[in-house]
Amino acid sequence: MEIKSMRTSWASRAADVAIIAVLLLLGFVVIYPFINLLALSFNDGTDAARGGIYFFPRKVSYAAYGMLFENENLLKGLGWSVLRVAIGTGTCLFMTGLLSYIVSIRTFSGRKFMRILFFVTMYFSGGIIPTYILMNQLHLTNTFQVYWIPSLINAYFMLLMASYISDLPEALFESARIDGAGELRIYWRIVIPVAMPVFAAVSIYAAVGHWNSWFDVILYNFNGKFDTLQVYLRRLLLEVEATQQIRDQQLMLHKFQGLSPLTLRAATTIVVTVPILCVYPFLQKYFIGGITLGSVKG
C-alpha cells in the first residue's frame, strides 16, 4: 500500500514537472512576439530600421508612444472601444444567454425550431451589399447603435451556452417553476449564477470580438466620429498594403516616404492589445471552479 502510493506520488511529481516544462515552453513561444513588439516599440525609429532587435530595445526611445498619444483621437478611440465592449458584451450576453436557456428547456415545443432558426444564420448571410443597405435604411450608419444592435444574438455563443445549460440538472428549474417563478426570473436568478463559468467564457469571446472588430467600424461608421482604437491600428498596419495598387513610381515614392515607422506600428499594437488582455484575469475567478451543485440537487 505504502509502496504503491510512493510510486504514484513519484509518477505524479514527474508529471507535474513535465507539465510545468511544457507550459513554460509554451509560455515562451506564446509571449515571444509580444516581447519582440515591446522591444521594437521602445526602440528608436531609425535605429530599428537596421533590424536585429529581438528581446530588448537597442537604442531606447519613447518617441513612438509620444507620437501615439499626441493624437488626441486615440484616447477618444479608446473610449469608444471600451464603451462598445461594455455595452456590446453586456447586451449580447444577456440576450444570447436568454435564448440559450429557452432552447434548453426540455419541455418547450419550439426548442428545435428556435435552434435551427438561429443556427442557419451561422452559414448564410446576404453579403455586404444588402447588409449595408439595411443599415442605411435603418439609419444605423454613423451611429453608436451599429456596434451592438446587429450583434445582439450570436448563434455560435448560443450553442456553447446551451450545451452547458443543458447539462445542468433539470430539477434546478423545475422546482422554481413549481414555486411559480416566471421564466425571466428563473433565467436571472438561477441560470446566470449557476452557469457563470460559461457566461464568463463567452463574455471573453464576445468582448474580444467587439474589441477586435474594425471592418464594421470603417464600413458603417465612415464619418469617423465613432472610430475605435482598433481602427487606428489597422490603419497603420495596412498602410503598406494600400500602396500596392499604385503603378506610378513617383506616387509610390511619396507614399513610401509617408509610411509610419516600424516602431510606431509596434507601439500601436501594444496599446491596442494591453487593455483587452486585462479582461481575462478579471474574469478568471469564475473559472476556478467546481461549483457545488449538490445543494440544489437534493
Place this chain on the structure above:
Amino acid sequence: MAAVWKRVRRERQIWLLCLPMIVWVLMFSYYPMYGLLISFQNYVPGHSMFSNWVGFDNFIRFFHEPNFLQIMRNTLVISGLNLLFGFPAPILLALLLNEVKGRAFKKTIQSLSYIPYFISWVVVANILITMLGSDGVLNDILIKLGFIDEPLAFLTNGNYFWGILVSSNVWKDMGFSAIIYLSAMAGIDKEQYEAGRVDGLGRFGLIRHITVPGIRSTAVLLFILAIGGILNAGFEQQLLIGNPLTQDHYEVIDTYVYRFGVQLGNYSYGTAVGLMKSLIGLVLVFIANRLSKRYMESSIF
C-alpha cells in the same frame, strides 16, 4: 390543431420572450439574404437584385476553373490538418492547465496563452518571415547544430508551407479556444473528484473518468461545428504569409473568391462560390450531428 394551440397557450410566456428575438433575426439575418440571389445573376452594383438572371452559370464556372482541383486539394488538406492538430490542441492545453497546482503559475500561463490571438496576422507574418527566412534564427540554429548544411526553404517550399500555416494557426488560436474547455471544467462538480479519489482513481484515472466526460459535450459540439467548417481553410494568413512560390499550395476557396470575385468586382461569382460552400458546410453539420446523436448521444439540436 387544438392541441397545438393549447401548447402554445401554455408556453405563451416563453413564446413572448422568443418574439423579439425572432423579429431581430428575421430583420438582421434573414431579410438581407435576398442578396444570395445575385449568385444566379450577373449583378452590377446599383442595378436591381432581381434582374440579369443567368441560372447556374456562376456555379458551373467554378468547376471549370483550371485550378479547381488544386484549390479543393489545398482547402481540404489545410483545413484537415487544422482539424487534426488545431482541434485537440486547446483540449490538451486546458487539461494541462487544469493539472497545474500552483495557482499563480496557472493563472499566469492561462493569461499569457491567449496573447497570440491578439497579434494581427500582419505582425505574425512579419515575425515568421524574419525567423524562418533563409538567414533567419531557425535556419541559423539548425545549421549550427549540424542538422543541415544549407538553409531550409520553410516558406518557399509548398510542403513545409502547409506545416507553417497549420502550426501558426494552432499557435494563434490554441489559448483562446481553451477558454471554453476551461469553463466546462470549472463546471464539473467537485464532489465527483472526491468520490473518484475515494474509489481509488489515480491522477490519470481522474482525468479519464471525470474531467474528460465533463468536457465531452463541449468537445463534441465544437467538433461537429468544425466539420461544417471544413471548407474554411483560412484567408488572411494565406495572403500574408504566402508568396508566388507557394501559391499552388496555399490558394484555397476563400482566397480564390477574394481575388477573382471581390477584387475583380465580380460579386455574383463570389457569392455563388460562397453559397455553395455554406450549403456543403450545412449538410456536413447535419450529417455529423446525426451521427453524433446516434453514436455519442450528444447533438446540437
Place this chain on the structure above:
Amino acid sequence: MKLRTNTALALGSVLLAGGLLAGCSGNGNDAADNGGDSKANTAANAQQNATDTAAAPKVNEFGWTIPDKTITVDYYTADKDNPDKVAKKLTAMHDYLLKNFNVDVKKTQYDVDGKEKLNLMLASNDYPGVMSAIDSDTIDKWRSQGKLIDLAPLVDKYGPNIKKELGDKYNSYLDADGKLWGIPRGWGLLPIPDNSAHIRWDWYQAMGAPKIETPDDYYNVLKQMVAAHPKNEQGQKTYAISWNDQVTDNLDSVLGIWGLKDGYKEDADHNLTHWLNTSEGLEAVKFYNRFYREGLMDPDSFLNKFDDWKLKFSNEQIIGHIGPWWQSWNAGHEVWKTTKPNWTDDQRYVQIALKAPGAEASYLSPKDTTGWNYTVITDKEAHPEDVIKFLDFEISPIGTRLLGWGIPNLPESTWTYNSDGTWAFTDAQKQKLFAGTFDSDKADEITGQNQIWLDHPQGLMSDDHKSTAWYDQNFNDEDKWKKMMNDNLKDTIYDNTARRIVFTADNPLTIVNQQIEDLIKTGFAKAVMSKTEDAAVQAFNDMQGKAVKLGLKDIEAFRTEEYKKNLAKLQ
C-alpha cells in the same frame, strides 16, 4: 437664382457704402498675412469679398475671380489612405483656399478599398457630388446607370483652361458621342525614369568603373562585388541580386532591357506578342536563373515583404537590383545617412541603364500620359458649374503650382509668389532637398503640397515646359545625383499611352488575364529558381504552354486590337 443675385446686389451696395466709409485699406494685404489665423478671418473676409465682387468682380493674385458666394467642392477620393493623416494634411490648404479663394474644398478619403466603397455608394444611392480617383471601368458602370453628368458642355462654357491644357489630348477623353464623363488627374509626361538597374557607387568606383551596358556586364560586375564583399558588417552573406514581393509587378518593365515594351513585343504592323511567346522572355529568365544557380541570388527573393527587403538592402546584404529608381534611395543612402557614423556622399546607389545586345533600345520606363484616373461629377452636385470653375483654375499652370507645391510665402514654403505673377523657388528648401533633409511629410502638413489633386497634371507645365507638380522633381539638373540618373536613363523612357488597356468587370478576358498573371507570378519565380539552366528552360516552356491553354492568344489579340484603336484615336 435671380432673386439671389438681386439680394446679393442690394446687400452688396449697402455694404459697399459702409466699406467705403470705413476704408478698405486692408484689401491688398491678403497675400501677405496669410500665415495668420485664417479661420477667424474667414467670415469677415468672405463678407469683404462679397462686397467687392458686387461692385466689380474681384480677382485675387492668382487670377482667380473670387465668387461672392462660397463655392463648395465636397469630394470623395477613391484612393485608399489613412483618413487621420489626410485630414491633418488638408487643413492648411483648405483654410488658405477658403480665405483667399472663397472656395471650401472638402476631401473625404477612407481606408477602405475604393472600388468596394464606390460599389456600396452606388448600391445604396448615397454618394457625394464630386468624386476623384475614379477609373474608367467605374466611370462606365456609373455612367450606364445615369449617375454621372456630361462635363463637355460645362467645360465648353466654364473651362477654357481645361481645354487649353489638355490641348490635342482633350478629344481622346471624349466618348463616341462627344461626351466627357471625367477629367483626368495626374496626366501628362513627366520625363523621369521609373525603373533602372542599381549599382553601388563607391564599390563600383573602387573596381575602376568598368563599362556596364548589357545584362552580362551587370552580372559580371555584381559577381565581382560579391566576391569583394562576401559578408556585410553583421557577418551575413551578401547577394548580387534580390527582389521583394512587389517587384514581380514590375517584371514587364524589366523586360524592357530586352527591347520589349511593357512586356509585349511589337511588329511593324503594331501586332503585339506577349513576352512568354518570345525568345527575349526566355533570355530574361535565363539571366536571373544564372544568379540563382551560382548562389548569387537571395533565396528569399520572392518571399521578402518590402519592409524585410528594405532592411536587407539597408544592411548592405543586397548589392544589385533592377526595379524602381527610388527604392535604392529609400533603402540605401537615405537610411545610411542617419545610421552610418562615417557616411560619405558617394556611399549610395546610382541608377544605370542596361540593354541586351540584340535589342533596338532599352524600354525601362513606360509613360502613360492619360493620367492615373479621373475626377467626375455626379447627379447629386447642385452646382457643377462652380466645380468646373475650380477645376479650371487648378489645371492652369499657376493653379498647378499652388496646389502642387503648396502655399507660398510661408517660412516653410517651397516657393514664393508675388502679386505681379512672378514666382521663385525658396533656396533654403531646395538646399534641404539636395542634402536629403527635406521633410516632405512636414511640408505636406504646413503647405498642403499635392493634398488636393483633382485634375492637375504631373507632366511638365505648359508655360515653361520645365516645372512639374512634384516639387522634388523640379531641380533634377541641379542635383548631382539626380542628374546622373536622368542622364544615364534618358533613352529608356517612352510614351506608352496607346497601350493603356482596360479590363472591365464584364469582360470574360478579365479573368483570363488575372489567371495568366497568377501563373506568371508563380511560374517565373519557379523558372528563376531552377537548379539547372535546362530546368529553367523547361519551366519557362511549361509556363508558356499553360498560358496559351488559358487563352494567352486571346489576350494578345484583344490587346492588339485595343492598341490599334488607341493609336488611331491619339493620332
